[in-house]
Each structure stands twice: as C-alpha cells, then as structure tokens.
Amino acid sequence: LIAANPLRGLPEVRDGDDLAALIAALDAELRDGDVLAVAHKVISKAEGRVVDLGAVSPTRQAIELAREHDKDPRVVQVVLDESAAIVRAQRGVIICRTHHGFVCANAGVDASNAGRADHVVLLPRDPDASARALRAGLRVRLGVAPAVVVTDSFGRAWRHGQCEVAVGVAGLTPVDDWRGRHDSEGRELHATAIAVADEAAAAADLARTKDSREPVIALRGLERHVTPDDGPGAAALLRTPAEDLFL
C-alpha cells in the first residue's frame, strides 16, 4: 500500500526561511522511511531563487527570441541565463537544457505562484543539495530523516500534459535497476530500471491541486527504496547528451 498525504498549514515561504523548521512545526508525525515530496517552488523561494523582472536587462539574443516566440524578453533573458543549451525553440515553446542537465520548457523558469507580480521563480541552484539540506534539517529537528524529493512539473516529448518529476533527491533510490534480476517466471530482465523518484513525484502530485497551497506531500509505503545515506540524487536520473538519442 502506498499513501500520499498533503501536509497542511505551511505558511507562505519567503527568502531566508528555514524550510525544515517550518515543516517540523507542522507536527505531521513523520517517520524514517517516509518520503517527503516538496514542490521546488517553496525551496527556490526559501533560497532566494526569485528574480525581479524589473531588474533584468535583456540582451539582443533574448529580445529576438522573445519576438519570435511572443514572450517577455526579460523572462527570456532569465531563461537563457539558466540554460546550458536551447534544445528546441519552435511554435512559442523554448525547450532548454539547464545548467543542472534537466531538459524542460523555459529552463524551469516560472511566473505562477511566484509570490509577487513581475517576479519569476527559478529552479534551485543545486536541487540535490537542497534535498540533502532539508533532510538533514528534519533529522536535527524531528529525530527522523524521511527521504526528500524536490519536484517540478515537466512536459514530455510525444505526450501531452505535464508530469511531476524529481529534480532533487536525498535518501531515495532514484532508479531501481532490475537488470540482471528476474521476472515472475524466472526470466532475466534486460532493460527494466524503474525511475522510482519520478514515480514518487507523480504520485505526490495527484494528492494536491495546483491552487491548493500544498507544496509538501508525505508518501508512505516506499520504505524499501529509502536509504540511510542520501545516495546519488536526481543527478542519477539524467542522461548526458552523449547517452541521449533526442538531444
């Protein structure tokens, strides 16, 4: 049995807030073996990863790209700043590879739920480090260390709609690799590696609505994938350009 349960009552998060302290104050009866899925936006806000568009001076490249795709040139400038490469820019959509290695629309830069008009929220600078820090903070405050998955909604090639995925992970096996193990008939599995952290992010997303202010979801039932050490993080989910067939 897997259960996904929103933690209620988290206040609006601001720059400099101690998110572990805010979550610990909710008295949510967390256990070792639980997984906390945390929408990246509250982490980005606590870390000050919010940009005032009024302070952005777009370059010529941003101005041209914005004109082609009917976007705000200041937002496009922020997107370019967050990107290692533009993967596709077509039909008003800019798909980027971020400096972290994530491939997503607008390099994860988003105006919704930003907290202030004319501001945009970025992905955390190092979401795996953010996940580790939150887990460590919860351990100190609560004496238990649930795994932490930092999440964002990404679109997909070939399929409509977005799914919540893991952008930062601490203490959860990101990919459960069954290669070399056997199916229920004893046949060796050749190509089964389950993206547990992404499935956990997706499961958590079902437990909230986009206007519900429930950025933190507790997942129970994933104990077999939760590890005492923080593990390789969401970095293990990323194909390098050399490994990928669609870059």
Added chain:
Amino acid sequence: LIAANPLRGLPEVRDGDDLAALIAALDAELRDGDVLAVAHKVISKAEGRVVDLGAVSPTRQAIELAREHDKDPRVVQVVLDESAAIVRAQRGVIICRTHHGFVCANAGVDASNAGRADHVVLLPRDPDASARALRAGLRVRLGVAPAVVVTDSFGRAWRHGQCEVAVGVAGLTPVDDWRGRHDSEGRELHATAIAVADEAAAAADLARTKDSREPVIALRGLERHVTPDDGPGAAALLRTPAEDLFL
C-alpha cells in the same frame, strides 16, 4: 489522500480469459470513483496479443536491423509489424512510433512475463477499447464502474529509467487542463495541463514490484478525476507528429 493498493490473487491470465470476471471474483470492495490501473500484459494475454516467435519469418529489413542492434531478428520483425515508424535506432535501442501513436522502445513488444518461452507480448490492439470493455464488464458484474487505466513502462527522452504510463483509459480525465484557470495567487496559468492518467499509472507502479504478479492496482482518492462516461481515453495524451518537437 491518495492510496494505491494491489489486488491480490489474480490467476495467470490466458488467451480468451474474461478479465472482468477474474477481477470481480477477487471481491476487492471496489467503488465508483476508484481507479484500477492494470498492467497491459494481462490484457494483451487475455486478448491473444502474444506471438510465438517460432512462427515468425523475418524479412531482410528485420534481419539487417537485428544484426546492427544485436537483437533476435524474429523479435525485430514483430517490432516492425507493430510500428508505424522507427523514430531512432541507435546503440542497440529501437524507438518506434506504434500504429496507435505511442513512442516507445521496441513498439512495446516485450519478452518478460510472456508466460511461455520463445513468445513475446504485444500492446493491446486498441488499449482504450480494452479499458472501456473492462470497465463495462466490471459494471455488469459488480454494479460499480471504477475507471480503468491500462499501463506500460516507457523510457523517456533525457532521463534514465522507465515510468509507468497510461496506454488505455476509460472513465478518468487523461489530462487535467488548468489553462485559463488560476494559481493560488489568482494569476492565470498559461501552460499547466496535468497528465493525470500518466501520474496515476506511475503511482500504481510504486505499489508493486516487477516480480510480484500484481498486475492490478486499485487507486483511491482520485474521485474528482473520475467521470461517468468513458471520455477521450489515452488517445488524448498523444501528440501527433505535427504537434511534436521530437519526431
């Protein structure tokens, strides 16, 4: 709260079996508003979508592709038969667009859990129709009509590991479209459409292991996405080649 619970005790499914009857016999206390996530393999088996490789004569194209990618030419022939197009064939991986429009490795053709040596399982011919038929069969037998999601594990561009996704849907909103609605601060959301059926498939997958013979998972807590009519199905999740940036 979302809960995912495997239904236990389903027997090995064979060609011609009435899957609705087998599930109804489990006495699982299903309700209207529940979602049943069903691994496609049991549906494919019940529908006879299993191929005896001993009866396959590979064409020259299949033999060449098999040699290039170190695969069984008979399996490659089946993959070609299931494909509308080869999207990529590189480094031993053959990514196909199936006749249904799914983009996935090997057109969904799989040897694991096939039930018999030297056999492979295909995707159902029309997984949305399979989902509708199963839902209708459950309604007749149980007097309740949980939504049905037929699932398979697909790899992804840019990310390691597979996630379970929806290949057939009846009675669940496949994409929850928030465009035109508002975030928690009243700002209009421009590009948020949540692939609910795929997130449901992923959540269900967390509740089983690949060797557990638990193809059917009941999800509770998604009532707001469950509809009396069967709806547009998983077809609504597919980008056409004209809409896609990666085909």
